[in-house]
Amino acid sequence: MARPVTNAAFEGLLLAAGYANAHAAFARQLNHAGRDQGTWRYDAASVYWWLRGRRPGEHVQAAMAETLTRKLDRSVAVTELGFGALDSVGASVYPASVDGAIDTAEQIWTRLAKHLHPQVSGAFDSGKALNAALSWRYDLPDEAVSRNGRQQVTPTDVQSLYALADHFTDLDRRHGSGSPHTRAVMADFLARQVAPMLHGTYTEAVGRDLMRAVATLCGQLAFMSYDAGDHATAQQHVTVALRLAKAAGDRLYGAHLLANLATQAVHLGHSRDAARLAEAAIDGARRAPAAVLARLHATAATAYAQSGERRGSQLALARAERALDRAGAVPGPGWVTYFSRAHLAGAALRCLGDLQLYSQALDHVPDALALASENTRTRALHTALVAVTHARAGDTDAACNWGRTLAQHASGIQSARVQQRVRELVTTLSPQQTSHEVNEVLRSLATMPRAA
Template identity: 45%
Template sequence: MEQAGYHNAHAAFARQVNLHGRQTHGLTLRYDAASVYWWLRGRRPDSPAPQLIAEVLARRLGRQLIAVDLGFQHAEDLSGLGLTFDSDLDDARSTVTELWRRQRLRHEFLATAPFVAAATTQAGWRWHFDPRDANVSHRGTRQVTEADVETLRAYEQQFLELDRRHGGGHSRDLLIGWLVRDVQPLLNGAYSDRIGRQLFAAVAELTGQVAYMSYDVGEHGLAQRHFIQALRLAKAGDHSGFGAHILANLSTQAVYLQQPAEAVRLSRAAVDGGRGKAGSGIMARLYAAEACAHAIAADPRSCTAALRNAERAASRASDGDHPAWAGYFTPAHLAGAAVRCFRDLGRTNEALSFADQALDLGRSSIRTRALHTALIASVHASGSAADPEQACHLGRQALDLAGGVTSRRVADRIADLAQRMKRFGGNPAIDSFLHRAATAVSPA
């Protein structure tokens, strides 16, 4: 208080807290000089006042603060933050904005938070079976319009492009800062039920993008928390196709974490949730996720059936079936899923039959090209008819591509390739690749 110049201006400080609460949360607060008197003597105001007080002081001091810094409370237990699919929409708004804010402050726990499988299962169940939100309108200071929602979607397209070109670690902090600064006031603004559903759908997509970026850089607990909140916002926005897409992303994350049973459950929930509600292009992506889940579960029959369903859905897709958040999923991505599936099933010849198509990617898909190149190389390094020279050639290409992206998934896929290549050591070219891979990426 002294550093901020409020030592002898308690009433002025209380007015700033009231104003900040009205502008950012649509709250009507009536704190006064007496309130500040008691705060300074240890009384803790109700939430979100500690956060508002910290933000008012932080703005004045030019540095970041949280409620713990002000002595209101001991270090908080954040282990459950973001893991719940809140029934009450006000709680959901508070949860997602608090998750953004904590991530912006780089809270150490969130970067290392564990993946909690039970929380994902519960969120998927709630998304399917909870009743529709009857009314999502909100009273606040700032009036939210369709133009505001269109602005969010324009920004979303920019962040999607940056992510696909440079990897999740490139612009995630920029996205989080923008969500806290510009999107949180919209969520807490004034809007009708119709505009509110559009707003929640758009913010669900942006939150899902944060989740995918976090997954891409290997922060799986944080990614899971954002995926769950994106699912809740999609529910409020009547955004069924995107909700199914989020479940498929959670399945893909479970595949990455080698949790086959969880991956299968989530992928089936995604397909069930999208059927009859999502376009053919989105259904192709959902079936592809299901195929990958069945592959790591060692279920070839279900895997090949899901791939056939994906191919049929893709053949029926039109341009209108690919919204911005699903626009990445092309025939090359479906082919990449087939390569992955048949490799995991030990059917290398079938995997390689999709290799050329899996590399038929647009120029901006740098991360996917790196992932697919390393994946195809791993097929050449597998089985009794392995081709280590081709695996080495593709491995060098993957390393070249990896230098342009910030992605834990790319690094791990190259590390996996290097592990498979070790049995061919003794060849100068292969030894050179292994040395380069060891210095370029961390071990898987």
Template identity: 50%
Template sequence: MNKPVTNQGLEDLLAEAAYDRSHAAFARQVNAAGARDHGLILRYDGASVYWWLRGRRPEQPGPELIATVLSARLHRQVNVAELGFAGRDGERDGLLFPATVPEAVETASALWRRFGRRGRPATVAPFVTAAAIETGWRWHFDPPDSSIARAAGRRVTGMDVEMLRGCFDQFLELDRRHGGGHARTFLADFLTRDVAPLLRGSYTDPVGRDLFAVAAELTGMAGFMSYDISEQGAAQRAFIQALRLSKASGDRTYGAHILANLATQAVFLDLPGEAVRLARAAIDGAGRRPVASVSARLLSSQATAHAVAGDLQAFRTAIGKAEHALNRADETGPSWAGYFSPAHLAGSAMRSLLDLGRPEEALTFREQVMDLAPGNARTRALHTALTATAYARAGHVDAAAHLALEALALAQRIRSERVQARITLLASTLAPHRPVPEVAAFLEQAVGP
């Protein structure tokens, strides 16, 4: 006895395309599209279509191929979101690199909505190691979007884009001062209410590319906020969608920055192989001559990746190149790269040298890491805890204890799991020295008696 159809969306599209009575012919068209567009040998048949209609989702690029075949048959754009598969593979929502610009808009919009829901449903999404590497490959090798002009909905102008950039600056200030846990829900609501309608509006190709660029930056910020509060699966999905939006904008340097963020996330999760590959992909993807500030930021990510992989020589080479690039930096770089200062590079070097077991050398950066602008409250807390850890591992317990109390005071004003992780690491490093009064005072406040 046949099972009932559960995917009404796909059934309706097949009927509209006159494939409702020729499932095998439809499957052959999907196979042909896979061979033509991706060089794949697929063996879908009528039974495959039967199960798609009953809740089974084909592996990628199956949904993309189905949408391609239906689009050609119906002479209109059919998006993956219309196929009825959404929500049936919840773990992968936002995890795939959308094939087309309309799919990118719908996938990002769905992710923003989930981020904005109270109760934090996005936190259940797991981090998927292979997804970041696949995304980097797709970003690098998928063909560029020839035009993203759109002629439906309200007219979007350059003034709308400038408004979004002003809001980006405000959210960035909130994140740096208070941590990712403070403003991500507000940012997600803004993306849903203000940015998504603009992406679905009407715009020329130049305005559209500027619009997608700022949407990518805002989505990347949502990813970094998620990373900061240790929602790693949510962060990964936001970074992937930011990467797709940046590809639509044509801004390769920001896409490279997002790949570097994925590399940094891999470092945090102690995935050295993935970190090294992603950092290399970021540098390769930025082109031959990125501006100095961008180059420094990407090379810094590569240095930390090599350090967590235990490669001292590769770390020294990358950090030296990053220092040289930062010395050449001026005011000509993109605004999003302006945050990366000598103090940030010194923090990367110090953390890397600790990973490499060289705390005394790490302490040579102790003054540079604290040379921060007043608004960088989270980075100041991170660097204070990091410096205290370096002192502790080098055997300078009194100096470590003094800075530990300072780091704890800073951490209490910031909603950041990264900062809390640094405090926890510092506490475990200082735990053998509890008899020292200042260490005992720190440990009592940090972990209890």
């Protein structure tokens, strides 16, 4: 039995334009109108679902209005289509359904690809982040994600997405994400190639893996936006990635994404909400592999330290260290292999510095810098942290030495996070800029590249 039409406005426009019994013809015209967006494959089934409440992306709605304008010989506004305002787009709202997640993903990818996102977003919403954590943790699992569309999606197609995610992750770690070009290229690929896959035909098993792969790509794009300082865009993407991970049934990757939200919250100074997000990630991960737990507890430690909760931070660091000691016996998922003893040492250096335990913090310096060669940005971040810790501890000579090393390590890296660490060092050293050595270091730091 056909479901009742819920979008009477759209139905009326189709009727007036002569498409009441020609949904396939309308879809063909729509595909033609959207040809500059890539290869659209909408069909009569797509129209069926639009009439029954599914909301297409704003770029699709614009093409619908264009198609109906030509047919009716009058201007048709997007607002006449009956899909409602796109209030949730850009608002980091956790989608209630898989279809909602797919539609939202397509919209935010298109916006980023076309540079339609705000140039200075900055608006991280802790409340929505916490609501997303609750929904991810306690909403019922999705019973089915299989779909019948026009494009057949195979396991090989999905594996290619994982390879692409690895490629962008490597670029990000080596060069930073300050340039909008890389993110726009990635978003354009997602909008043109991956969105049609999500709307395609796949079995339950392939569908779950597809959701996991797309969550990985979306999560990487979120992290890149965070590194570039585009915090609203980062939160939008990580929220959608969290919903896709839920659809995939991958609670471990969902916990990882939630920890990324916590890390972003720490970066922006929302320490108490960051601690709640980190604890929600730990709770949701449950009996996770040791490597995953090490990363999650390290994130919680940084949130507690920023809040000044010494005991909570030190307990979390101890749990992270014990977990990492066990990690070799039971390897975790591939995406957590980056978290090494150097990363944990960097977290300890930051935590103990925030707690003003500078001598203990500096004990972690050798381990924090024992990074793999591809971790170029992390090396710059840790080096800056070492310099700042020395400066705050009152050792200006050591701070200057590390400041000179930082100027070398950060050359060619575009990262808002690295820039923030540099600003922290400059702020701490500036009262002593009458010193020739300090002034020389400040000048060298001033020549470092900035994120676009």
